């Protein structure tokens with residue numbers, strides 16, 4: 559009995575390697591979570607004027623520094 563179980567386990571591992579980690583049911587959810595986590599870390603910046611954290615989509619870049627709003631940007635410009 560144990561030999562059969564071990565044999566089936568080896569076959570499953572070999573099949574997994576043949577697919578190269580491209581089994582849709584197993585891999586898609588994990589990859590989405592990883593990308594989401596990295597995206598959150600990379601997309602967060604601190605306002606150089608008031609210190610507020612915001613996403614890079616909301617950030618205004620001026621002279622290589624990020625600002626949360628045009629108000630903070632105008633404070634630095636003046």
Ligand SMILES: [Zn+2]
Pocket residue numbers: 605606607608609610625626627630
């Ligand atoms: Zn600000």
